[in-house]
Structures are given as C-alpha cells and as structure tokens.
Amino acid sequence: AVIKSVRFLKSAVDMQTLPPRLIEAAFVGRSNVGKSSLINMLCGKKRLALTSNTPGKTKMFNYFIANDQKEAHGRRFYLVDLPGVGFARVDSKTKDHWTQFTTDYFWERQSLKIVFHLIDSKIGIQKHDLELMDLVKETDIEEKYCVVLTKVDKLGNKRVHSQIIDGVLDALEEKALPLTTNIIPTSSEYKIGRDHIWKHMYRLMLS
Numbered sequence: 001a002v003i004k005s006v007r008f009l010k011s012a013v014d015m016q017t018l019p020p021r022l023i024e025a026a027f028v029g030r031s032n033v034g035k036s037s038l039i040n041m042l043c044g045k046k047r048l049a050l051t052s053n054t055p056g057k058t059k060m061f062n063y064f065i066a067n068d069q070k071e072a073h074g075r076r077f078y079l080v081d082l083p084g085v086g087f088a089r090v091d092s093k094t095k096d097h098w099t100q101f102t103t104d105y106f107w108e109r110q111s112l113k114i115v116f117h118l119i120d121s122k123i124g125i126q127k128h129d130l131e132l133m134d135l136v137k138e139t140d141i142e143e144k145y146c147v148v149l150t151k152v153d154k155l156g157n158k159r160v161h162s163q164i165i166d167g168v169l170d171a172l173e174e175k176a177l178p179l180t181t182n183i184i185p186t187s188s189e190y191k192i193g194r195d196h197i198w199k200h201m202y203r204l205m206l207s
C-alpha cells in the first residue's frame, strides 16, 4: 500500500497559509460530488475528511498528510480536500476568493502533482465542471489532470454510464483538454476504483 498512516494536518485559506511543500494530490469538483468521501475511501478511514449530505461541507483547503510517522517507510505526501465552490470566469477583481486561491494554487504550487476532478456519474458534466476545465486549461496543468466519476453504485445500467463518459469526452474536446485524460469510475460506498486511483497516483506522484 502507498499509505501507511494518514492524519489531518491543517486547513489553508490562501497561498500564505499552505503547509510546507511536499508532493500533493488535490481533489476538486462540485459541492456534494463526493470529494471528502473519496479521500476517506482511499485512506480506508470513515471520518478522516468530514462528509455531509448538505453541500458546502468542506470550507477550506484541508490538508491530510500520509506516511508522517517515524515507522512509516512510504514517501510522505499530502492529499488535499478542496471546497466545492464555483469557478466562474469573471474579471479578476470580482473573482471570488476561492476561485482566485484555486487559480493561484494551480499556477504556483509546484509540489502539486495531480488534480483529480470529480464528476458525479449520475449527474454528469455541469457548468461548474466546465469552469473547472477552463481553469485547468488556463493554468496549464493538463498533465496533472485526471477525471474521477463518483457514486457509480447509483447507476442502474451501463448505458447511462457510457452517456456520461461521452459527455465528459465532449467537454474535454470542447475545452481542448487531452482526450487521453484518465477517466476513473469510483464508488466510495462500495470501494470501487481504489486501486486504480492509487496506481495513477503512484505513477504521477511517486515516479
């Protein structure tokens, strides 16, 4: 396993309050899409990141540090749970705080190795997702970018699934993002996709 231990480290509200640099993977996406649940599932913990039925649960950049114990042999890294806020592309003066922070973070955080963009497999691409793709393009982090479909346990049949994937591919094409972008199906409820995500992380972060 890549993770021997993991614990909450701190919350950040701007570039100045980020912890010292260490390789990190960020989990972004609409509110309620399942970011915090996915982090818990990946770490095999129920309440590491706080989840809620009510959108807007995660309010800051929450940093979790892996392998920070003396006896841990794995490499130390961060998992970062981002708030599910909008990324409307408005002029920089009126850009809201979180959009600006996320933009700066994508641009300037050199230790950021992966950005997992979570998309609800039942709902599919929403305006917020297109805005996030714009931000990925704008900040030139395509190489770090990966799509994660969440809550696949909610899907009744495979047809819906392929429609959603087509929707994601159309959006990638529209935003001129690589069509080779990884699209990983997951369910935090049923622990689907765990190995796939870890393999991907291992390749991008620990290589």
Ligand code: GTP
Binding pocket: 029, 030, 031, 032, 033, 034, 035, 036, 037, 038, 050, 051, 052, 053, 054, 055, 056, 057, 058, 059, 082, 083, 084, 085, 150, 151, 152, 153, 154, 186, 187, 188, 189, 190
């Ligand atoms: P914010 O912090 O508000 O941005 O939301 P989030 O993206 O962190 O979502 P969170 O993990 O809190 O999950 C939102 C809701 O979706 C919770 O009620 C979860 O139980 C539910 N949920 C998350 N993952 C899954 C899943 O794989 N399957 C199902 N059925 N429900 C899920």
Ligand code: MG
Binding pocket: 035, 036, 037, 050, 051, 057, 058, 081
């Ligand atoms: Mg959350």
